[in-house]
Amino acid sequence: MPTIENLSAPVTIDVKSSQPQIQVLNPEDGSLVGTVVNNSLSEVDSIIEVAVLGAQKAKKLSSNIRMSVLNEVADNLSNQKELFAQMIAREGIKTINEARKEVSRCVETIRISAEEARRLTGETIAFDQAPGSENRFGYYRRIPLGVVAAITPFNDPLNLVAHKIGPAIAAGNSVIILPHHETPLVAKLLVELFNKTNLPKGILNLVTGYGVDIGDKIVSDPRINMVSFTGGKSVGERILSHVGLKKVSMELGSNCPVIVMNDANIELAMEACVSGAFWAAGQNCLHVQRIYIQDELYDQFASEFCLRASKISMGDKLSESTQMGPMINNRAALKVEAMVKDALEKNSTLLCGGKRQGNFFQPTVFANVSNDCLIAKEEVFGPITVLYRFTDKKEAIAQANDVEFGLQAGIFTNDLELAFELADSMDCGGVMINDSSDYRIDAMPFGGVKGSGVGREGVMNAVKEMTDIKTYCFNLRK
Known part of the structure; x- marks a missing residue:
């Protein structure tokens, strides 16, 4: 069983949303990490007005200034990596080593954003292709939208904030960032880095509060x-019902599958899948939740996967030896516990784990899971992975696609033709060949199909999403 070192049940404090401040608690032990303002609806209204004025300033900023600001922030963040990593680990779910990797990715995200600011170009248009338009000439260019409202989750509290702020500024917009109320401190630190640059006031605006209280106000505001x-x-889905006629980009999670063929490099697949299954305690939209293993490899893979899962150490997030941290709160831990109970009641086979202690939940592996189990169809967002045996590739593809989500998938095979065939058959936004579903770089297009969202992130794509195309045509007839 996974080792649980020096754990105690976290203190649970019921913070009412009407209080003027939000207490940010360490989910490991319930200790106070810091506080942020709990913005009221009237304060949010004022911030939106500031952002509207900021948008007028932002669209006049040269790409040179946008690039300069973003590169300066990336440099300063790189020089303060440990400070930011410590904050990520203290207020959130990540171990210190996971947090350090997130900071490094954030630096890269902001640097890519700076590069995309220089690439925000248009194209000429051959208007003379239409009869009667021989004397016309024109082009299109990308122009900023205005005010971008960005709402981010707790599981990547720094890099996902950067994935909103960086592209928004690169595209010439103002932005209002609302980080998750349980992990707002590192987002605040990042905003402070921007505030130390020559970025005009009002372009970047931080709102802190509970989404249930102020979210509807932000997303529905016509400004x-x-x-x-x-x-x-x-x-x-709630946002879509309130947002009105405006652009929307949403990344909504998944129930990611991985297919392991008989000819796969089993060590490569094992290492990638264990990491993808239990990184950030499974609280990751790319979490490896379902693994389909062909007959010849199944027994060996299942045995080794459970052995490695059972050796994962949990405990002090700031310890260099800790491999997995807690769930974000007691409610999340109880949800995972309920999913385990549901699977057991429906005669699933628990191969390892399955126990909760406070906000910590052991790496958990199931087999023989029927389709009516919650862990088969829903997004667990916790350290649970289900193993399936299959014989025919068509069977694996059908089962892998048989969920309401479609973010990313992984395929392990040494057969190039088979890799193309399987990849083309997967209903998702990205397929990683000889990597788990959890692989991503910040420059690639990122998003899903079905219940996994609309639009694409990844810096270049986000910049395009955050602009409109404006066409210019000149009638040069003499």
Whole structure:
């Protein structure tokens, strides 16, 4: 069983949303990490007005200034990596080593954003292709939308904030960032880095509060020109019902599958899948939740996967030896526990784990899971992975696609033709060949199909989402 070192049940404090401040608690032990303002609706209204004025300033900023600001922030963040990593680990779910990797990715995200500011170009248009338009000449260019409202989750509290702020500024917009109320401190630190540059006031605006109280106000306000949201499917659906006629980009999670063929490099697949299954305690939209293993490899893979899962150490997030941290709160831990109970009641086979202690939940592996189990169809967002045996590739593809989500998938095979065939058959936004579903770089297009969202992130794509195309045509007839 996974080792649980020096754990105690976290203190649970019921913070009412009417209080003027939000207490940010360490989910490991319930200790106070810091506080942020709990913005009222009237304060949010004032911030939106500031952002509207900021949008007028932003669209006049040269690409040179946008690039300069973003590169300066990336440099300063790189020089303060440990400070930011410590904050990520203290207020959130990540171990210190996971947090350090997130900071490094954030630096890269902001640097890519700076590069995309220089690439925000248009094209000439051959108007003379139409009869009667021989004397016309024109082009299109990308122009900023105005005010972008960005709402981010707790699981990547720094890099996902950067994925909103960086592209918004690169595209010439103002932005209002609403970080998750349980992990707002590192977002605040990042905003402070921007405030130390020559970025004009009002272009970057931080709102802190509970989404249930102020979210509807932000997304429905007609002064907001775009909503960029990363989070759960149910909240995404609520936003869509309130947002009105404006641009929307949403990344809404998944139930990611991985297919392991008989000819796969089993060590490569094992290492990638264990990491993808239990990184950030499974609280990751790319979490490896379902693994389909062909007959010849199944027994060996299942045995080794459970052995490695059972050796994962949990405990002090700031310890260099800790491999997995807690769930974000007691409610999340109890949800995972309920999913385990549901699977057991429906005669699933528990291969390892399955126990909760406070907010910590052991790496858990199931087999023989029927389709009526919650862990088969829903997004667990916790450290649970289900193993399936299959014989025929068509069977694996059909089962892998048989969920309401479609963010990313992984395929392990040494057969190139088979890799193309399987990849083309997967209903998702991205397929990783000889990597798990959890692989991503910040420059690639990122998003899903079905219940996994609308639009694409990844810096270049986000910049395009955060602009409109404007066409110019000159009639040069003499």
